[in-house]
Amino acid sequence: MLKLFKIIADAGEATAKYPFAPFPVSPGFRGKPELDATQCIACAACTTACPANALTMDNDTATGIRTWQLHLGRCIFCGRCEEVCPTHAIVLTPTFELAVANKDDLLQKASFRLQDCSACGRPFAPAREIDYAMALLRQSGVAVDEARRAEFACCPACKRAATVARDAVSQHLSPEAEQ
Amino acid sequence: MTVSEQTKVGQNYVDGLRERFGAAILDAEWQTADQVTVTIKLGSLPDVVEWLYYKQGGWLSVLFGNDERPLNGHFAVYYVLSMEGIVKSWVVVRALVEEHRPEFPSVTPRVPAAVWGEREIRDMYGLVPVGLPDERRLVLPDDWPDDLHPLRKDAMAYNQRPAPTSDSETYTFVNDATGSTRDVPLGPLHITSDEPGHFRLFVDGEDIVDADYRMFYVHRGMEKLAETRMGYDEVTFLSDRVCGICGFTHSVAYSSAVENALGLVVPPRAQAIRSVFLEVERLHSHLLNLGLASHFVGFDTGFMQFFRVREKAMTMAELLTGARKTYGMNLIGGVRRDIMKAERTRTLALVAELRVEVTQLVDMLLSTPNLRQRTAGVGILDKKVARDFSPVGPLVRASGFKRDVRADHVYAGYASLPFDVHTEDSCDVLGRVLIRAREFFDSLSIIEYALDNLPAGPVLLEGFHYRPHQFALGFAEAPRGEDIHWAMTGDNQKLYRWRCRAPTYANWPPLRYMLRGNTVSDAPLIVASIDPCYSCTDRVTLVDVKKNKSTTVPYKEIERYGRERKDSPLK
Ligand code: SF4
Ligand code: SF4
Numbered sequence: 001m002l003k004l005f006k007i008i009a010d011a012g013e014a015t016a017k018y019p020f021a022p023f024p025v026s027p028g029f030r031g032k033p034e035l036d037a038t039q040c041i042a043c044a045a046c047t048t049a050c051p052a053n054a055l056t057m058d059n060d061t062a063t064g065i066r067t068w069q070l071h072l073g074r075c076i077f078c079g080r081c082e083e084v085c086p087t088h089a090i091v092l093t094p095t096f097e098l099a100v101a102n103k104d105d106l107l108q109k110a111s112f113r114l115q116d117c118s119a120c121g122r123p124f125a126p127a128r129e130i131d132y133a134m135a136l137l138r139q140s141g142v143a144v145d146e147a148r149r150a151e152f153a154c155c156p157a158c159k160r161a162a163t164v165a166r167d168a169v170s171q172h173l174s175p176e177a178e179q
Numbered sequence: 180m181t182v183s184e185q186t187k188v189g190q191n192y193v194d195g196l197r198e199r200f201g202a203a204i205l206d207a208e209w210q211t212a213d214q215v216t217v218t219i220k221l222g223s224l225p226d227v228v229e230w231l232y233y234k235q236g237g238w239l240s241v242l243f244g245n246d247e248r249p250l251n252g253h254f255a256v257y258y259v260l261s262m263e264g265i266v267k268s269w270v271v272v273r274a275l276v277e278e279h280r281p282e283f284p285s286v287t288p289r290v291p292a293a294v295w296g297e298r299e300i301r302d303m304y305g306l307v308p309v310g311l312p313d314e315r316r317l318v319l320p321d322d323w324p325d326d327l328h329p330l331r332k333d334a335m336a337y338n339q340r341p342a343p344t345s346d347s348e349t350y351t352f353v354n355d356a357t358g359s360t361r362d363v364p365l366g367p368l369h370i371t372s373d374e375p376g377h378f379r380l381f382v383d384g385e386d387i388v389d390a391d392y393r394m395f396y397v398h399r400g401m402e403k404l405a406e407t408r409m410g411y412d413e414v415t416f417l418s419d420r421v422c423g424i425c426g427f428t429h430s431v432a433y434s435s436a437v438e439n440a441l442g443l444v445v446p447p448r449a450q451a452i453r454s455v456f457l458e459v460e461r462l463h464s465h466l467l468n469l470g471l472a473s474h475f476v477g478f479d480t481g482f483m484q485f486f487r488v489r490e491k492a493m494t495m496a497e498l499l500t501g502a503r504k505t506y507g508m509n510l511i512g513g514v515r516r517d518i519m520k521a522e523r524t525r526t527l528a529l530v531a532e533l534r535v536e537v538t539q540l541v542d543m544l545l546s547t548p549n550l551r552q553r554t555a556g557v558g559i560l561d562k563k564v565a566r567d568f569s570p571v572g573p574l575v576r577a578s579g580f581k582r583d584v585r586a587d588h589v590y591a592g593y594a595s596l597p598f599d600v601h602t603e604d605s606c607d608v609l610g611r612v613l614i615r616a617r618e619f620f621d622s623l624s625i626i627e628y629a630l631d632n633l634p635a636g637p638v639l640l641e642g643f644h645y646r647p648h649q650f651a652l653g654f655a656e657a658p659r660g661e662d663i664h665w666a667m668t669g670d671n672q673k674l675y676r677w678r679c680r681a682p683t684y685a686n687w688p689p690l691r692y693m694l695r696g697n698t699v700s701d702a703p704l705i706v707a708s709i710d711p712c713y714s715c716t717d718r719v720t721l722v723d724v725k726k727n728k729s730t731t732v733p734y735k736e737i738e739r740y741g742r743e744r745k746d747s748p749l750k
Contacts, residue, residue, distance in 0.1 A: 004480060007484060014490075026494070026497045026501070028516075029501050029502070030507070051410075051415075051416040051417070052416070076416060077507070078416055078507035079507065
């Protein structure tokens with residue numbers, strides 16, 4: 001009995017003051033994922049990696065808008081999104097207070113403009129992704145100026161059609177192709 | 180995987196089978212150095228399994244069906260035996276079942292441990308175990324259509340299910356008592372939590388004559404979900420969610436199943452880190468169970484103290500893995516997070532604190548007269564029953580069997596970690612409590628040793644090739660016994676089949692024998708001693724075999740009676 005009283009006395013007060021005082025978490029704690037929409041290029045890497053389908057992407061070709069959505073109710077805080085994001089746009093924060101009064105508030109959205117193809121005019125990829133690809137090339141020393149934007153803003157189907165057309169012409173002219 | 184002749188562990192079992200059963204043994208194929216799948220003629224199934232089980236020191240870890248019609252035109256049944264005789268290895272007995280004759284000879288009359296698995300194969304695949312005495316469903320609800328077998332490849336989508344047609348249960352509960360009993364009408368189940376179950380105790384006055392129970396009211400269909408909707412690498416995160424206690428253990432079991440199937444060599448550092456995380460998970464579970472043991476013998480102050488100290492184990496998990504539950508750490512090929520110096524130092528400090536505090540608490544618990552008085556000689560799991568049903572974890576160890584998958588088979592970093600396998604011969608609730616207390620301190624030492632001896636190198640294997648239709652076993656010892664998974668890869672980076680067996684699945688069937696002969700007030704303690712999720716036992720029906728009278732009592736009431744032992748709910 002005495003032992004027990006001693007343990008209880010030594011333990012002191014075990015109850016935390018939370019929620020009247022902040023409750024610290026360990027460094028590296030994986031809480032609510034947050035998107036920095038200015039960094040995001042809407043590449044959809046995170047939505048592909050997300051095991052819980054908490055992240056989804058919707059394309060509306062009529063309006064040319066791609067919508068990134070995070071459903072916090074489905075999120076399992078694994079951090080796969082953070083791991084795969086090429087631009088560090090999504091990170092898991094230490095925030096763990098996620099209760100909402102209205103279920104819809106668990107859904108977060110961000111919209112991105114889709115680029116219309118410079119040839120066929122149909123939207124095919126987020127405009128930001130094209131900026132990103134050009135910036136990457138510039139960074140690795142390839143001279144890519146704005147004048148070449150149309151080349152990058154061309155959808156894969158049109159690019160292929162253009163290549164086939166060009167190759168057909170060149171094959172026709174080359175003596176090897178005749179043999 | 181190609182395994183060279185010299186490294187084939189378990190060749191002796193295959194040789195023995197060939198010698199004894201000759202032409203009935205069709206093929207033997209090694210998946211890893213110590214896993215062999217032996218394909219046999221269907222008719223020899225009971226003989227082969229019985230021989231491996233009783234004559235060669237085998238234990239039946241799991242059995243399951245597989246719809247291999249798209250692959251080879253047949254269904255298949257697999258019986259996984261953990262061979263724990265002189266040579267420790269895995270022997271998986273496989274037999275093909277013809278599509279137009281969907282039945283196989285039941286093994287249960289020879290090896291009782293097969294009972295739940297065979298009932299489940301019948302539910303899920305519509306393959307009939309001929310000669311299985313228990314003809315009741317195991318998993319499917321009473322009003323489920325007779326001809327719909329969810330795991331058949333052509334059955335249904337994972338997100339569809341037939342609408343319920345009835346609110347009442349038609350399940351018959353089995354009572355082997357000699358006295359006569361009356362049918363008990365059942366109200367709708369009162370589900371208070373995520374894992375309800377229904378218990379029936381057949382009593383004579385205060386004494387339990389027999390017991391039966393039914394689970395699977397909230398079967399989540401995870402295997403189907405994994406096979407149809409998720410990528411094989413995403414299932415790692417789903418397998419975490421199998422359990423709220425031993426989730427990481429499940430994901431280690433799952434990841435290693437796929438790694439074994441694809442022949443991947445996980446870096447040693449990753450394996451050691453897995454062992455650290457596994458032991459951290461064992462810590463908090465043991466403390467939870469010791470806390471509940473205090474609660475069930477009416478020592479609630481002890482319960483509070485164990486739970487207070489348990490917070491330190493939770494902090495350790497948060498520190499090392501970024502979440503209080505050790506979730507989301509595994510990938511196929513290793514782990515996602517390394518252990519840094521600061522984390523190591525802080526973890527070692529927590530280990531030291533836990534050792535001091537828990538030593539005091541365990542002393543206190545063991546010197547509580549109530550504990551011995553209420554648990555010694557209660558809930559006896561007879562050695563013979565234990566041998567017949569292949570239970571796992573502290574339950575089987577307290578009945579004198581030295582079984583622990585950490586010591587018996589190779590996985591994670593355990594091959595280079597020192598620890599003992601504790602056993603008791605008392606076969607009772609007390610024995611199980613003592614074992615868990617000792618294993619708690621072992622876990623502390625393992626964590627210390629592993630952190631001091633972490634191998635260097637990467638924590639993740641990258642750049643491997645995925646191949647379809649490879650299969651193997653993965654396993655890991657959870658605090659309550661081993662988790663065992665079998666995975667077969669498929670097309671489109673999806674699993675063809677995933678079988679996941681949690682420890683409690685192996686421990687429920689012998690529970691009936693542990694309840695017999697005890698009093699009603701011991702029932703909660705006995706159930707608690709296998710450490711199932713508590714909500715499993717939501718409501719209890721008591722049937723008095725002499726008075727022919729039945730009463731339905733809320734579980735809380737039985738629990739209270741178990742603690743206070745006055746005002747019997749039977750009166
Ligand atoms: S943390 Fe995991 S579950 Fe949540 S959004 Fe990111 S990838 Fe999806
Ligand atoms: S991976 Fe990063 S950049 Fe790509 S869509 Fe997700 S958040 Fe945006």
